[in-house]
Amino acid sequence: MVRDPDPALDLRPAEAVDAPALAGLHVAARAAGGIPTPYADHEVLAWVRGWLADAEAGTDVSSQAAWVAEDDDGIVGYARWTPTWLDDLYVRPDRWRHGVGTALLGLVQAHLRDGFGLYVFAANARARAFYARHGLAEVARHPAEVNPERLEQVELAWPPTAPDGVRGPAVGGT
16 A cells, blocks of 8 residues: 655755765665666766756756655655656655655656656566556557666556547657
C-alpha cells in the first residue's frame, strides 16, 4: 500500500548544487532495483551536471525541467522531463512506498496535462507496477539492443487514451 506523502516533503526545482545528491540517488535507486548503471560514478555526476546546467540555463524554460523532493533527510527523489517525455523519476530506496514517487509523478502530470511518454525497463517490475497504479499504459516494447544497459524497455504513455478513444500524446524518445 502506498502511504500518503510525508507532509514535510517539499518539491522544488533542482539546482546545480544538487548534482552530487542526484547522481548518488540515481545510482543507488538503480542498484537497489537491480538495474545496471553502465557508467562510472564520475560519468553519472557529469551527466547530471550537464542536464542541470541545461535546465538552469533557461534558454527555453518549457524544454526541460528538473525537480527534487526533499525533507529533513535531504533530497529523497527527483523527476526530469521535457514537454512530452518523462526522462527520469527516481526515489531513494529507503523512501520507496512512502509517497515520494507519487508526489513527483503528480507534479509531472500537473505540468504535462496534455500527456507524456516514458521508458521503463521490462525487468523493473516495481516501477512498472507503480506506473500502472497511476494510470500509465504500455504502448510499445523496445529491444535490449537499443540502450547501453542491454535490457528490454517498455514504452508507457499517460494518459493512455483521450476521451474520444484516441491514444494519448505523440510520444518519442529524447
